[in-house]
Amino acid sequence: MGTQLQTPSASTGFKTFRVMEKIQESAVITSFVLTATDGFSTLRFRPGQFLIVRLPLGDGVTALRNYSLSGDANDPSRLRISVKREPAPFDRPELPPGQGSNHLHDAVQVGDSLEIAGPTGTFVLDEESPRPVVLFSGGVGLTPMLSMLHQLSRHSSRPVFFIHACESGTVHAFRDEVLALASRRPGIHVHFCYRNPEADDLAKGVFHSQGLVSRETLQRLLPLDDYDVYLCGPRLFMQANWRLLRDLGIASQRIHYEFFGPATVLEEDEVIATAPLATPEPTAPVEGALTVEFLPSGTRVAWDESCQSLLELAEQAGLTPAFNCRAGLCNTCQVSLREGSVEYVETPLDEPQSGSILLCCTRPTSAVTVDLRQ
Ligand SMILES: Cc1cc2nc3c(=O)[nH]c(=O)nc-3n(C[C@H](O)[C@H](O)[C@H](O)COP(=O)(O)OP(=O)(O)OC[C@H]3O[C@@H](n4cnc5c(N)ncnc54)[C@H](O)[C@@H]3O)c2cc1C
Ligand code: FES
Secondary structure (H helix, E strand, O other): OEOOOOOOOOOOOOEEEEEEEEEEOOOOEEEEEEEEOOOOOOOOOOOOOEEEEEEEEEOOEEEEEEEEEOOOOOOOOOEEEEEEOOOOOOOOOOOOOOHHHHHHHHHOOOOOEEEEEEEEOOOOOOOOOOOOEEEEEEHHHHHHHHHHHHHHHHHOOOOEEEEEEEOOHHHOOOHHHHHHHHOOOOOEEEEEEEOOOOHHHHHHOOOOEEOOOOHHHHHHHOOOOOOEEEEEOOHHHHHHHHHHHHHOOOOHHHEEEEOOOOOOOOOHHHHHHHOOOOOOOOOOOOOOOOEEEEEOOOEEEEOOOOOOOHHHHHHHOOOOOOOOOOOOOOOOOEEEEEEOOEEEOOOOOOOOOOOEEEHHHEEEOOOEEEEOOO
């Protein structure tokens, strides 16, 4: 999400891969290294992209979950995903914990097969850019950054600032790997910020700052320059740091970001402040532009050519339709088309039923009315 870069489209269809290694990276994050079952096929990916994993949860129920590739894109025969075990929300302990991540942690072992699709995703390292790079992550949001760091440490001389925030050393994954990659060449700076360091972290001095990443820390770390920023982490982390980066004068089109959760609009305040069309109240259509109406709220917005899909347009308008793969693979974003016509920018894996469209891979070709009730 965020500023979009050109990427190859998703290779559609699920393939079976075998788990070669299962590695505990921290108290909550476990990696799965995957290889093709035929032993030689590879999946090429760009640093930052993710896989879609189809998980059998029992009783014929399957779940689709996205996991960023955390390893080296130069070794596509060895695909690594790194999964955080998702507990029940801390304020609703009566709810079941995350189904997919707990299934992976508890039930999937070395030698087992996993069905995966992709790689896909537009949150990718812009390797053409000459600008210094800030890789800024919170929690498990470091997975795409790690893959980008692998690439930058081998194939670039651009200055890199790897900033990672997490709770403490217990949940800090990939510390040694990040430091080893940073030591490969000059110009890679690493900063770890622990919110609640433990006594052992303090004794060993394994972090650089404490509490939340502050404006002062960023000012100190990032000399005045024109950066490409990649940002990924929990919603509150993203919102707070987006604002800090903007306050430091970094232009919004230089901040690329990915959310691991349901869709949210990061620059919410700015969008609301500058785009009166982004309101749930019906508004007048803009002359000359295709109008898109979302039911049941009646939100009417002009089609924005900078959006890659109707899903992005809906999110930009403050709506939160369901999605999963964002690549035409899972049909989670299927909605009814009440009026008008659309074109597919990505060929869906399963054609949606008549009268329905997939929001994540369609653009309007006329004024349209879309009903988000599934
Ligand atoms: C592009 C992308 C890349 C991603 N990359 C990674 C990655 O590299 N690593 C990673 O770990 N994750 C990643 N994710 C997130 C991942 O896809 C899953 O969303 C995550 O693992 C949680 O899935 P789950 O099945 O465990 O949880 P879910 O079953 O989907 O549950 C999510 C949360 O909802 C709670 N819950 C359960 N029931 C209810 C209810 N009735 N009401 C409210 N809440 C409820 C659960 O307790 C849990 O906390 C990525 C996501 C995206 C979109
Ligand atoms: S979100 Fe998966 S098909 Fe659209």
